[in-house]
Amino acid sequence: MSKFSLPLEVNMTTTLTFRDTILETITHNGQFWFTSAELAKALEYSDAKSVSIIYSRNKDEFTEQMSLVINLITNGINSRLREKAVRIFSLRGAHLIAMFANTPIAKEFRKWVLDILDREVGQPVYQPEAPERFTRTDTRNLARLVWWITQGFRFGQAWTNAVYYSLRNVTGTPSPMPFEAQHIPLLAEECRRIYYVTESLRKITLEAEKQTLKRILRKREDVQTVLAEIQQFFESSHQQQQQGIAEHIDHWYEDEVKHFLTRH
Known part of the structure; x- marks a missing residue:
């Protein structure tokens, strides 16, 4: 799969709430995308590796519209900017991950994702203005x-x-x-x-x-x-x-x- 590089100033994030869990999403091509860590948090896995394992075992079922790797520019050691390859999942990708998940909350999470997808199809999703980031x-x-x-x-x-x-x-x-x-x-x-x-x-x-x-x-x-x-x-x-x-x-x-x- 190809990699996309998102410069620091366009790494826009939007906060979503599932139950009482705050999830940070990345806005990419006008859509919500989740990192493995955020999906693991939503699905109540203790380690983000659980999501990575689900993807690895079933990656032939994911398209680039469902999962891809991007290069996020983040603050590294000593606050030096560095690029980090991160796999992200669209709403449809998150739904498929939840289909393979075995946690008790997975079913409820799938329904929550579908509700968001329905809203996206029915009307434009409000994209809040991204706060000014560090230069x-x-x-x-x-x-x-x-x-x-x-x-x-x-x-x-x-x-x-x-x-x-x-x-x-x-x-x-x-x-x-x-x-x-x-x-x-x-x-x-x-x-x-x-x-x-x-x-x-x-x-x-x-x-x-x-x-x-x-x-x-x-x-x-x-x-x-x-x-x-x-x-x-x-x-x-x-x-x-x-x-x-x-x-x-x-x-x-x-x-x-x-x-x-x-x-x-």
């Missing part, structure tokens, strides 16, 4: 903010993943869906909040390393005594450090975050 510049600027937030930590990739998880959580953007332009103020504020935490942690970690190297390793002072003094130092200087960190963050906000907000 490459937006994605690059956000990646730079995340780099500033996570730099210097040993488990850098874990930090990066956690930051993006937090950003997706605060904007309600499930992976791998791209962020929307309307999310930029929320993302900027969340980045500022996280940076305050990581910058404080960086300063504490740096001071602990300096004291350990100087006093325990070089001067061979008593370990427990030094550690106790380090802890006491942190507790007593915490309030003093906050002012300096706040000023540092204000400068960072002016230089980096506002650049992100203005989308330059």
Whole structure:
């Protein structure tokens, strides 16, 4: 089967509701298409592979009007844009998948799909205007903010993943869906909040390393005594450090975050 490449700016999605389940559909050629993951969710499979297996076993019964592979441009690692081959199913393809499915809800899902098909045949389906997506510049600027937030930590990739998880959580953007332009103020504020935490942690970690190297390793002072003094130092200087960190963050906000907000 041929592959279609959908650029980021035309990866339009529409939300449908089956029972209490929210399903994200891809709008392709004016029609609703489901990914395997969304079909698995609707049919109450725990793994999207179940849908892929159904298709593989019965693919001779599917036409290109029922299932095809497209290249979606999505946010990848470090928010870099990448193409990902994804198999999608039209409403008729989704109905056929449900015919082969063995879950208790499959019959009800088939009826739901047919109801949508009837509406599509009877009258045009309203296609809501797609929200403005992130541009490459937006994605690059956000990646730079995340780099500033996570730099210097040993488990850098874990930090990066956690930051993006937090950003997706605060904007309600499930992976791998791209962020929307309307999310930029929320993302900027969340980045500022996280940076305050990581910058404080960086300063504490740096001071602990300096004291350990100087006093325990070089001067061979008593370990427990030094550690106790380090802890006491942190507790007593915490309030003093906050002012300096706040000023540092204000400068960072002016230089980096506002650049992100203005989308330059």
